[in-house]
């Protein structure tokens with residue numbers, strides 16, 4: 221009787237372990253696929269996002285071997301980002317910077333660094349009382365709508381050397 225119970229428990233634990241392992245494997249796989257896709261998409265260029273589906277499989281490793289792990293077409297990616305009025309925070313830098321927009325446009329900052337950053341108006345020495353994102357952890361974002369034309373400097377509070385500029389045209 222107790223032997224059966226022990227067996228059942230072992231079986232349940234085994235099933236749970238397998239389930240967790242499967243979820244992890246699928247998650248990591250999806251992540252890897254995403255990275256491969258992005259890498260390949262960048263290789264092809266902005267209008268070539270569609271191409272990555274057919275070539276993703278073998279283009280991935282080739283792209284990384286060629287580029288030495290560097291994002292060789294980051295410029296292309298940034299162009300897309302600019303069109304979408306998004307500023308990416310990566311490697312302790314705001315990108316693109318500066319960014320020019322029409323008044324009434326909403327800018328979204330997204331932090332891709334593991335380190336937390338902030339998006340605060342003005343400079344560290346001379347803060348402006350316009351916006352303050354609070355701490356943005358990895359993958360967290362913050363948005364602000366610029367309604368008045370002008371040149372807006374902003375910075376990261378924990379890293380005052382991180383500065384960016386938004387140019388708002390009428």
Ligand SMILES: [Cu+2]
Nearest residue numbers: 337338376379
């Ligand atoms: Cu920072």
